[in-house]
Amino acid sequence: MDEMTTLRELRADVPVPDRAALAPGRKRLTEAMAGGGRTRRLRADWRIASLGAAAAITVAALLGTQLLDASDPRGTAPATIASNLDLSGPAETLNRAADFVEGATAPPEPRDDQWIYTRGVVAEPELKAGGEGMAEMTYEPDSWSRYGNGAAEKDQSDDDRSAREIYRAAARLPEDPAALLAEVRRLYPADTSGQTRSETEEQQTFRGLSVLLESYPLPPAAVARIYRAMATLPGVGITGHLVKDAAGREAIAVTRDEQGTHERREILLSPYDYTYAGQRFVVTEDYEMKMPEGMPGPGQKFTAGDITINEARTAAAVVDAEGDKP
Template identity: 70%
Template sequence: MDEMTRLRELRAGAPAPDRAALAPGRQRLTDAIAGGRRGRRPWADWRIASAGAAVAVTVAALLGAQLLDASDPRGAGPATVAGDLDLSGPARTLGRAADFLEGLTPPPEPRDDQWIYTQGAVGQLLLKTGDDRAVEVRREPASWTPYGSGAAEKDKSDDDLSARETYRVANALPEDPAALLAKVRERYPSGPGAPESEAAQTFRGLNVLVESYPLAPDALARIYRAMATVPGVEITDHLVEDAAGRQVIAVTREEEGTHQRREILLSPYDYSYAGMRFVVTEDHEMDLPAGTEGLDRELFAGDVTLTEVRTAAAVVDAEGDKP
């Protein structure tokens, strides 16, 4: 039996492409990669492993539609729409991002009868021995979610907000970074029996928040300034390649006890959200959940175990519309 067949067995019974149904299977794989040391947060963490799940986020689309590409849209080489990059650290990089966003003219909030269109891709590590290792990337179907109608908020739990609710939550976040991060932890708490540090909870919550689409640019600016103050947050000092082949900024933080780090990926052209991924930080054997056979493999530092990217997002007038 090949490795991808075994991977699919981990989420047997989860009908694609419904992300809510796939979430438990993805969480089991993530828990396995983590070595079983982190408790499951089925209601608080699965959205981190869902590219463009009901609500996804970017800033470029605040100027229209976000249609991300691997190349500089202006053909201007290393310079960016946002200006020359500074990847020297979180304060400089995210501070510059916030300055850029604060200079934008915010568009009006979407109307309640409008829809959120998103497109993305998901990649998981194809586990093989030796050097034959790769991430299998699967393009996700386009999705349309009502922005503010009753359907958008029907059967939503307190931690799983509609696009309209998240937009307004973000707008209400305070200017002070410490107060903002406290509000994020309140909105995205840890699950029962799921130990994590305050900093880990904060970065996870910020990951959920910045994926949301759309956000006002000044709200995202406040979020980025606060993100820079989270203990352990770093900026990779060079652009990295995401699962769509694009060069992106990586905002990173080590996930305690998991042999991996979480990376929030941003466009170098306008600091919009591009995706996320988990990257192995040290060689280790992957432990499987109790009762699961197969898939015992050694993971190596640098392996990308799970990645998701968003390649397009826009506010549209009707379900089925595209920008």
């Protein structure tokens, strides 16, 4: 059995990767292989150690945009939770969030020569049964991407997009929720590579919404339309209580079960201003993942409530040059 076939079988239950978020990771991985850039160590999922170097490179590209600085941009002063916060259901939470962000003053669109700076944190998996063979991997601590990236925009080989493309696509999203969700599916099509389990239409839509909300910046009016449309998507829920993101901050969890897996995807929003805070994947039922036939290594037991992926964005800003920080 070749390594890539083994990798596909191993991750059959894993949620479809957000391909629009992979471009910075690919660039960062290439630079790291060339010997450039500062790195920090991160313990990776137990599955990486068992798959060897080829699989580790694949996951490095997937996780390349996850960062390791745990600072909180809200600072040390106590923040005030939004006075209209309601966690009783998706319609109540997301429509109130839409009303809140819609009233924000829209900053000017960035210039084509400006850069988008982001910083974040990824937490280790929280597994009640413990993890085996945790490997170490390296990542850049900060990320910059050109707002107007003409080369990326000309490459139509996949659905990676520049920040400028996403900003303008979001600004054009229709008011009608059903039409908006259909446009999100067009922007982020279903995975057809055969490497992962097939998505349902609703699952594809929720993934696309997650990728779209993760982009920075977005027009406030567009975010409001996205929240109102998300509230209408079948299967979307709210945890009913605040959760902790990878940086230890309180967050609203907008949830949806990933069909064909034992997990749910959670889009995390700030309870202070309803901005995007990060995402988590949480195990919904006990199960055991076994290694593919012919591949050595222990399996892994998962327990309902385990958090397999937990990442947060702790800073985002428009800057004038690569390397600048706010």
